Amino acid sequence: MARRKKKVGRYPGGLILFSMTVALFLIGFCGLLALQSKRLVTYIRENYEVRVFLDRDIDSAKAEPVYKKIVARPYVLTANGQPQVNFVSRDAAAREFIAETKEDFKTFLDDNPLHDSYRIRLAEDYFEEAKLQAVKKDLEAIDGISEAVYQENLVDTINRNINKIYIVMTGFAVVLLLIIVLLMNNTIRLALYSQRMLIRSMQLVGATNGFITRPFLLRGLWQGLLAGLIASGLLVALQQAAVYNLPELAVLQEPVKIAMILGALVVLGMLIGFVSTYQAVHRYLGVSLDELY
Template sequence: MPKKKKIGSYPNAMIVMSLTAALFLIGFCGLLVIQSKKLVSIIRQNIEVRVFIDKEVTKAGQDSILTVLKTKPYVSAAIETPTPITFVSKEEAAKEFIEGTKEDFTAFLGENPLRDSYRVKIGEDYFEESKLQQIKKDIETIKGVYEVVYQEDLADNINRNVTKIYAVLASFALIMLIIIVLLVNNTIKLAIYSQRFLIRSMQLVGATNGFIQRPYILRGAMQGTIGGVLAGGLLIGLQQVAVRNVEGLAMLQEYDKIVILVAVVLALGIMIGIASTYQSLARYLRMALDDLY
């Protein structure tokens, strides 16, 4: 004999599962945004401007150029770049070139035509093509500097592609949020629908709307909390598995922002649970008796 449902039974598991899935997808989009921003930040911190020095400049002249470079506001001051200015001798530059190309150009040239140089890492705030052009012109005015070189158009290409990625992720997250809120709202509406006669009975014995709503809204908040905690746990679990199995992913982790993301997911779950429950209840509290059937 099939087991009968008790009066007032409520599909808690179904609602919690819907909320968990919804919040996990939203949180996953947020996790992608956090890690993509960190990746872009690392790329920007490693962009270098190469300052080539005149061959006639002495050691004292090189030190003078270094002193001037250290005073420039555009030189990176980030903690991740403790040595924003690096000196590269022409011998080191030749060695790097030979290792990269596997060709010893000094064998047929008979000399090393390269120059001593400084490699300067630029702050993230100056990562724009127009600002890099200004930096190039500014450094070239320093006495003893032969030429300033950087990868032109790289900044604009990176900024343009990053903007596209953020736009796609933001659009996807917004669409998912709308779809998910509608689905969760419908799930809660179906759950409240099963309670419509119980709600009407409470009204008939004189219960106020606030008295009727209170336990349902508290239940909605609890369901949102459980869904948020489960979604947050899944996000952290997925992140830890990815860090352990994907080489180099650990450097993209910003745990303080991930904690904030989990807190936002939890708060969003509570808000969705409360708002959807309140909206669904309001409908049945105003409904005429004949409409309940």
Template sequence: MPKKKKIGSYPNAMIVMSLTAALFLIGFCGLLVIQSKKLVSIIRQNIEVRIFLDKQLTKAGEDSILNVVKVKPFVLNAPDVKPIVYVSKEEAAKEFIEGTKEDFATFLGENPLRNSLRVKIHEDYFEEAKLSQIKKDLEKIGGVYEVVYQEDLADNINRNVTKIYVVLASFALIMLIIIVLLVNNTIKLAIYSQRFLIRSMQLVGATNGFIQRPYVVRGAVQGLVGGVLAGLMLIGLQQVAVRNVEGLAMLQEYDKIVILVAVVLSLGVLIGVSSTYQSLARYLRMALDDLY
């Protein structure tokens, strides 16, 4: 004999599952944005401006140029990064030979390379116009032979990063709209199963606020539970990925991930409460004949 459905029964599990899936997808998009921004930041921090020095410069002259460059506002200031690296012409020749597998000294008879400074640039100056101005400023320093950087690289990276952010933001927005509509419909169906109970409460004199209160509280709890489950799934996915994908650990920003989980929780409560309130308001205004 089939089990009879109790009066006032409510599909809590279905709503929580829908909210969890929805919030997980939104959180996953947020996680991708966080890690892509960190990746771009790391790429920018590794872009260098190379300052080639005059060959006749003494060690004191080179140190003087180093001290002048060190205090420039565009030089990267990060605790775990050495902003300026001195490279002698011997080290540069070694790097060149290792990269090309050709020893130019055998047919030139000398090392034509120069001592240089490799300067890491702060992210705020990662634009073609600003890099061009940095090049001009550095070449005005006495003892500097030439300043070189990869021209157009900054603009190319910035353009591609903008495209990535637009795609991710558009995808997240579309997903958010679809998910809110789906969750809203799920809650509407749940409230639909309660329409006669709501009408009975109205008939015995219950006010709209009295009727709405337990449903809205339930919607908040469902949203919170869905947010907690989605947050746990996000953290679990992130930890599995970090342990199995080499180099992914450097992209993690745990403070931002905590903020993301908090946003997912808040969004879950907001969707649960607003969808429940909206669905209830419809049935509270509905005429008795329309309930059938």
């Protein structure tokens, strides 16, 4: 039986494909985790409320001008063209208070001491203690508003924790990327080790370096493309499974940015495959015969 002829650029690629797919999946997972974390932070900030209490003697006719002045402020969040300002009557506030505390103040008070109020959601850029203080002062300067309140010091605490999380995640992602690139480079180099004699034989018969390198580079690009597509598919499946089991995660999804991450994975896979293959092949092109053995 005739021995099968070995073809340039053909080498055991299953290990490379598997390793690259796992590596890209981990990189993509870190990217999705960072994206979801950023969206979660934005969601928390945009749902943070400042409560504005109106004067006790104000009526509905006077409350309308107050509302118009509030929604005209630049720090008020706008979603789908609507300012995020909600009116809460004193009766509704009383019901909320009783539901939360389980104590009915109406049993020992003849009057409802609570005020009508507006609950204002702020733009993300104003999620800082200094800016919130300025917002509070600006709101209290509006005629008809008795007080503006928010949970002081909570914002700075949240921002500090968020910054710590970002630093840890960034450091972890950078270290992971470096480790993965080094591992992939070594894996491809080991896979090409079996082709070193074939490369030297082609050099001896006069083949140029470009002719020898081309099929290996094409194989590296193809493996990177395939690994990127598989890793992207696994990430999409993981994401859909997470949303299916936790429907609350749907508000954190950003399809355009997710698509950009998946596209970047494919490009990164092709880049790693090309560069690592190029380095490995050129290493064997430049070694002496003694070093090959």
